[in-house]
Amino acid sequence: MERIMLCDTTLRDGEQAPGVALGFREKEMIARALADAGIDELEVGVPAVGESEIKTISRLAALHLPVRLITWNRAVLTDLQASYRTGVEGVAISIPASEQQIRNKLRKDRAWVLEQMGQCILNARKEVDYIVLGLEDASRADFIFLAEILAEAERLGVKRVRFADTVGILEPLKVFFTLQDLVRMSGIPLEFHAHNDLGMAVANSLAAVQAGFKAVSVTVGGLGERAGNAPLEEVAVALRYALSEEIDIDLKCLNTIASLVSLATGRPIPRAKPIIGQDVFTHTSSIHIDGLKKDFHNYQTFPPETVGRQHTTSFGKYSGRKSILRLLKTKGIELDQETIDKLLAKILRRACEIKRVLREDDIMEIVVSSC
Template structure:
């Protein structure tokens, strides 16, 4: 990677030798509105996180319910390599629940900002410090590794925040966590705050940043640049309100942009994201960095031409690095190189004339507002491959009229060997009416019977391409296939029938 991306490091950064990834998907991630995970689902996610190689997994809030306690116990029984963490308030009863779950690491918190002191806890500054210190001491006395969070730290007076941190450090806290509880930090203030904390405390610093203004990842990276030792993250950025700092964004930015080795198996990121998305029911936007459907998708002809020569021209990392895959999307911006690459992928060989017709069809569909799928392309290309190379009969016009309790009428204009003919016919439906009109127009040239008719919508949606396959025959027993794809079912049917008729006519004239 270092040969393809210029690693961003300079002497002003104070990046720690070891950066810990603390995943809180099973705790803060589950607090995403509308999300509730079963014990088995939590175990599946915990296993995936463990196999990914995260340092710490916050398994839940054991004191909050019997279910949470049992869930924590069952995850503990998995004997995972990652350190398992339990959340607790600064209450001995909460700490006892973490101990009951047989967890060795506790994340204990208490609100420190004026808002939390006055409106939630209704406690004085002195009472807050006393609760914080007593909880840390109690946890340490019971052999736990303690991470202390000053909830709403970024809206707490700095001198008071430092006083709280100083007291809990003296009480034995192993990590000091700085939560940006409502996501109000910006990178410049993050830099100032984390730098000041690092200059005043030797205890490792952890950061837990929320994404209310879309700055959680940027603020977390800034904190790491300033010496933060640990980042709290969630898979897919799940969490309260707009979520937390995204696991995949932090891991890949540190790896690809900063050149930091976290010991994470990044090839498992996409499958982890997919699992969490399915279990929580929270689907990622297509433009979600790293794991979104469009993270490695390209349509622009210029971009596709670049990545076909060297993927790093328009990708900062390879999709294989995260277990994802590259997609070349077809549409109005598609270039010839992209189309040729797609056709090669499906082993479809077209001559120059056929290629140009397929290319024009793709562009036309793109201009109509459609995103052309691979299935669309395959159908269009196969239609072109199987179409008659000579077309003595060509459709020049089609009009369908229908009404309640009235048989549909099809008015069809054909050019037959250079001569235009037009007629109108009725039928049980617009396709049947059109076929009747075609039979009438070509009766002086040949007779045909429709032996087989198959219609398929290539993809879902009311604008899906219709693919029609037919077999027609003549009185001499000759049979021929016809195929067409079109957004209009009636037109697709007529074109397929005419394709088959033209082939029969060429057979007849060659005898």
């Protein structure tokens, strides 16, 4: 089975998130962690930002990590010339594809876009080995124009075309049924770049893969502008367990990478964040806990060990008698039925008062004070 490429843009699109600014050491640690985990490609910045960015990217390129490094560029020759100075293996050349952006952002027409695109691609072919053509706002572009761009990109020797849902307007059914036609007419691999404005970045990315796309753009934790991008950890696990797709990344590294990015950006990981959140493998309901004890598959989407985690239990409003008895048994404590009933009532009352799950030491404090 042909594997799906995961193309990480945490160090470019992720760093465009409000308030995020990464120094070289932080970028190096993130890049090394992603490369060690087996990511296919890293988009590491925008050299046109200035000399400081060029220097940072050059230092990343000098590390010779076992992963392809590319930079992001407008379809402007000066942007590309700045990229060539960094020593990266490839460049992404981005062009607006929708009439909205061509006319109302560039103040140009389609003919100008195709001409500028062609000049930049031909120029880049002299300097780098790998060229990605990014179609900005492709989700609102005219299908006939997209087909024209694809044909020209293939003729000019582009290695991959990135279809960007720049404003996050798509939904999975439209992605699946519409983009199949793009796949059929394209002689080069297509990449889907999702934004999460409507909360559908992961679903849209999977739908694109089901439609035939061979690459998905991701960021760690979904970091990115506005509502962010498709999260690496969610896409990777969903590809493996929902679609049974082949990917190279080591899933056990995802939590470590997410923690690293969280520390570097100062953005805490939400407790219920899929895959990497503190609570996503924690069970409080006595019904769930009892079901897990009988067979993990009763309440298990996939084995948490595959992402370096494990099932845990906690005590809250919906924790029942079995949960308490199980804890007491592990502590070698035996109580009569009346005491158990009183203890359970106190535990439930305490959980409601403090509005959080109770830890084992919280439970044992109640036990000691009740006996």
